[in-house]
Amino acid sequence: MVTLTDEPITIDPLLAHVSRPSAGGVALFVGVVRDQAEGRAVTLLEYEAYRPMALAEMERIVGELRTDDVTLAVAHRIGALRVGDTAVICAASAPHREEAFAACRRLIDEIKARVPIWKREHGPEGAYWVGWRDARCAHEHHS
Amino acid sequence: MVTLTDEPITIDPLLAHVSRPSAGGVALFVGVVRDQAEGRAVTLLEYEAYRPMALAEMERIVGELRTDDVTLAVAHRIGALRVGDTAVICAASAPHREEAFAACRRLIDEIKARVPIWKREHGPEGAYWVGWRDARCAHEHHS
Amino acid sequence: MSVRLLAFAGARDAIGAAELALSLTEPTTARSLLARLCREHPALAPYESSIRLAVNGTYAAWEDPIHDGDEVALIPPVAGG
Amino acid sequence: MSVRLLAFAGARDAIGAAELALSLTEPTTARSLLARLCREHPALAPYESSIRLAVNGTYAAWEDPIHDGDEVALIPPVAGG
Numbered sequence: 001m002v003t004l005t006d007e008p009i010t011i012d013p014l015l016a017h018v019s020r021p022s023a024g025g026v027a028l029f030v031g032v033v034r035d036q037a038e039g040r041a042v043t044l045l046e047y048e049a050y051r052p053m054a055l056a057e058m059e060r061i062v063g064e065l066r067t068d069d070v071t072l073a074v075a076h077r078i079g080a081l082r083v084g085d086t087a088v089i090c091a092a093s094a095p096h097r098e099e100a101f102a103a104c105r106r107l108i109d110e111i112k113a114r115v116p117i118w119k120r121e122h123g124p125e126g127a128y129w130v131g132w133r134d135a136r137c138a139h140e141h142h143s
Numbered sequence: 144m145v146t147l148t149d150e151p152i153t154i155d156p157l158l159a160h161v162s163r164p165s166a167g168g169v170a171l172f173v174g175v176v177r178d179q180a181e182g183r184a185v186t187l188l189e190y191e192a193y194r195p196m197a198l199a200e201m202e203r204i205v206g207e208l209r210t211d212d213v214t215l216a217v218a219h220r221i222g223a224l225r226v227g228d229t230a231v232i233c234a235a236s237a238p239h240r241e242e243a244f245a246a247c248r249r250l251i252d253e254i255k256a257r258v259p260i261w262k263r264e265h266g267p268e269g270a271y272w273v274g275w276r277d278a279r280c281a282h283e284h285h286s
Numbered sequence: 287m288s289v290r291l292l293a294f295a296g297a298r299d300a301i302g303a304a305e306l307a308l309s310l311t312e313p314t315t316a317r318s319l320l321a322r323l324c325r326e327h328p329a330l331a332p333y334e335s336s337i338r339l340a341v342n343g344t345y346a347a348w349e350d351p352i353h354d355g356d357e358v359a360l361i362p363p364v365a366g367g
Numbered sequence: 368m369s370v371r372l373l374a375f376a377g378a379r380d381a382i383g384a385a386e387l388a389l390s391l392t393e394p395t396t397a398r399s400l401l402a403r404l405c406r407e408h409p410a411l412a413p414y415e416s417s418i419r420l421a422v423n424g425t426y427a428a429w430e431d432p433i434h435d436g437d438e439v440a441l442i443p444p445v446a447g448g
Binding site: 031087 | 373375376377380413414416417418421424425426440442443444445446447448
């Protein structure tokens with residue numbers, strides 16, 4: 001189950017989706033807007049997405065991590081989020097907790113690395129796209 | 144926050160308890176009654192606790208894992224639970240997801256290793272205390 | 287000197303009681319108390335090496351002394367979660 | 368041959384448009400298309416090595432050819448979660 005929405009997201013639909021009679025453990029991750037980032041105060045984060053690709057990429061990630069035993073779900077919110085608002089929820093169920101934790105961790109790591117979602121941070125020093133300043137003249141080369 | 148109860152347990156109070164403006168990640172673990180254990184069908188699990196010590200031991204574990212950055216909560220249900228019922232919920236918040244996952248994992252591991260709670264498994268082959276048969280004539284020695 | 291003994295789960299079944307009042311006539315440690323219980327309750331003996339003792343709600347070290355009025359609990363392998 | 372170019376976040380600010388129609392007159396790969404955009408939009412050039420291209424909603428390899436009618440997106444470093 002993959003959701004991308006402008007509305008608030010909650011855990012219960014994801015938990016219901018991953019529940020299985022054979023699944024003894026569900027690991028969840030809830031990503032919340034913090035009041036600071038690298039020492040800067042944050043008042044608002046504006047999330048934007050390349051929507052069709054973001055949905056497709058989340059589906060691809062879930063497809064890669066899913067197994068006969070592991071069921072996953074993810075919901076990501078976009079739009080204007082304030083401190084304490086939930087931006088992302090990941091859920092993974094498995095027969096035992098080791099696989100559930102591992103799959104949930106992989107799920108959020110892959111989402112943060114691959115899904116085309118960006119956020120503009122608003123604080124006392126103005127607004128800017130997270131990660132963009134650091135990307136200027138990065139020393140990686142295309143390969 | 145540590146809860147031991149005969150009533151159903153839910154995530155929301157734990158999530159509320161660990162939420163902090165500085166916490167960007169919350170990791171949760173939900174332990175659910177499975178329909179099988181080591182190949183045996185399970186219809187019912189009866190949980191019992193040495194209540195005052197179970198509460199005290201959960202408090203000690205939370206106290207050991209808590210830091211300035213990491214906030215934890217745990218709720219454990221006892222009594223008669225059926226397949227799909229939630230037995231335990233662990234929550235850990237931290238500024239970043241690595242610490243949140245690590246603390247949540249430690250929390251459930253310590254609870255399973257130390258908290259005086261037992262379960263009697265009921266299935267087609269009768270009822271027995273989980274772990275008791277394997278404990279007979281174990282080859283460990285007291286030290 | 288007397289202590290209150292609590293037994294849970296499989297240990298309770300082996301002893302046939304959830305609670306016993308025990309009289310102690312000599313200095314007793316957690317280890318010697320468990321040994322005595324295994325002598326008095328043969329059904330408990332095969333599990334001796336798997337049982338931990340708690341004294342007043344905290345796991346005891348085997349050499350910890352037992353005091354008058356203590357609440358001592360037999361803790362079989364736990365299985366929470 | 369023409370493609371639809373989408374630009375997001377910082378890349379959109381650098382180009383000054385969220386969407387452009389591009390005409391291609393010679394065989395073009397993902398890499399050569401990004402190089403051309405960095406020449407035409409100097410504000411984008413410092414970020415060239417940090418931007419990935421997606422073609423029709425999937426990350427492209429740099430040598431992938433661009434075809435008529437493709438939807439090509441400039442993907443600056445992502446920051447979801």
